[in-house]
Amino acid sequence: MAPSFEWWGKEKHRGTPVVVKMENPNWSISELSSLEDDDVSAGDEIAGVRKGGKEKNAKQITWVLLLKAHRAAGCLASLASAAVGLASAVRRRVAAGRTDSDSAASPADESPIVRRRFYSFIKIFLCLSVFLLAFEIAAYLKGWHISAAPEFHSVDFFSSFGSIYASWLSFRADYIAPLLQFLANACVVLFLVQSADRFVMCLGCFWIRFKRIKPVAESSTEDFEAGKHFPMVLIQMPMCNEKEVYQQSIAAVCNLDWPKSNMLIQVLDDSDDPTTQALIREEVEKWAKTGVQILYRHRLIREGYKAGNLKLAMNCSYVKDYEFVSIFDADFQPAPDFLKRTIPHFKGNDELALVQARWSFINKDENLLTRLQNVNLCFHFEVEQQVNGIFLNFFGFNGTAGVWRIKALEDAGGWLERTTVEDMDIAVRAHLKGWKFIFLNDVECQCEVPESYEAYRKQQHRWHSGPMQLFRLCLPDIIRSKISFWKKANLIFLFFLLRKLILPFYSFTLFCIILPMTMFVPEAELPSWVVCYIPATMSFLNILPSPRSFPFIVPYLLFENTMSVTKFNAMISGLFQLGSAYEWVVTKKSGRSSEGDLLSLLEKEPKHQRVGSAPELESIAKELATLPKKKAKKHNRIYRKELALAFLLLTAAFRSLLSAQGIHFYFLLFQGLSFLSVGLDLIGEQVE
16 A cells, blocks of 8 residues: 655635645645645545644654745745846846936936036935945954944054044044934924924815815806806917827817807917927817817917916917816816816806816826826825815916916916916915915816826926925015915915925935935934834825825835935925026826727717717727827936935945844835836836
């Protein structure tokens, strides 16, 4: 009779341990690993007994250990394979990548002088950290204890290196540590103030949800159905070289459920590509033939960028016949009932200047970068915009997906080209004139978020340099305005200083410079709650408006700190009028959803409008479906500042091992890896 061995499992549906008798002694480990719990039932031949019976023998334990070892080896093999794949991807990207200082880079990047200054500033800290790490390793190998309070008698003063090391310890404790600790404490105070502001805003959002507070319009849907309230609405669509998205956006706007006689659409094209101009003009002509009042306007000189485009369009003589203006950027696709859900709020509310709708993102699940942007923007709309709209009647205009009262625009001085955030500029000036704003969290307008880090980085540079330009220009007007003291304080200290200046300042300074430096100057300390607990709590609050993104809470925390270098650089450029503070870079669109959005729009289109516009929409959808899919040419860019900070943080992480600082080590390690991934452009798409 062939020898047998026993395998320990659990009885099906009961969870009690059983031993199955195996008659084949030649079974391999892989065959054993494929044996699942479901293969064991109460009817199988049991060699052992259930819980409370005899104990496992040595052979059983051996096979269990071999099985676990086999599974562990499989996991290690998969990790090794993933590491090799990642290393080969990094090698390819380094070989084929272009740095952010190449002459082929966009002219809208930072000026070479400013770029070199900021990069040199980071390199100084990197070189210093590498030198200090080598210095500390040499001391550690000699057996000298590294701590915040070193024992000088343990140092060999008779050696030259020992004398130098002792002098460094004394100089570090007397001069460097107090200054570094002062900077750390100042940044921690700013960090706590900003965290308190964010916590209060989250409480306000919770209160709005708990009490179900929302703006209520005086007009109702019945008024529209009866034809009682259809004011004249001007719709403006500023765009520039938007070849990927112009079709579905124009189609969505032309299919708005509003009388065509009471709506005029201006397609404001700033494209410098003749092919794109011809395509957009042809699209406008197609919709004009269906009875839609739509005009194509093109500027030869793109002066003032988007603000100049809107300003020129508002100077047309026929604008005086319209009461409201709605603005949609080229990638925004409003639902057919957009105007019916926003315009009614103006009726009976003569002090209302703006109704802003929420953005929703078509490509939010495209890659890790878009998922992290979705977390950030969901918090911005759900918490910041909604809370400010309900309790203060003021927030920053988002530049699109909003409806303005034309009288309020003119009273505030109209569009100005003095900053790259013309939307925030007009909102602040209207607020200083006493106008009120409403944010509608339940009215969404679909759009795209950047899918490549290069496009996202340029967008964030403009969004963070512009507010600092505006703050310098608006501060005297805010002080002289007739609004209440509390509104002035909110504008100066909360809206501008705390959320636009302090946030990027302490994020970069505290976590990218001071924290790694404290590893080399242990007399200056950052407590664990600053490094770990408070940031984790703030990240948890940020992710609450988008609960499906909860698995990305750690990448979100690391990525936000990684973006601090771009935001800090942009903030400094805008505050001191440096570099590309006045450059406007159009965010690159992917246009992934063109075909799907047109088809869904065709399905949702109101029945009473299908006669005129549906055939054209169907033909466009068919054309998109038959177009050959062109493979995009991809490239990646290597970002030197992010790479320098990655090596700085990883060097500090290695130094923290010498003093056994647990939380600090893990934070520096993973934050350094995050900077490394971004610096090598390993996040998001690389599309040219």
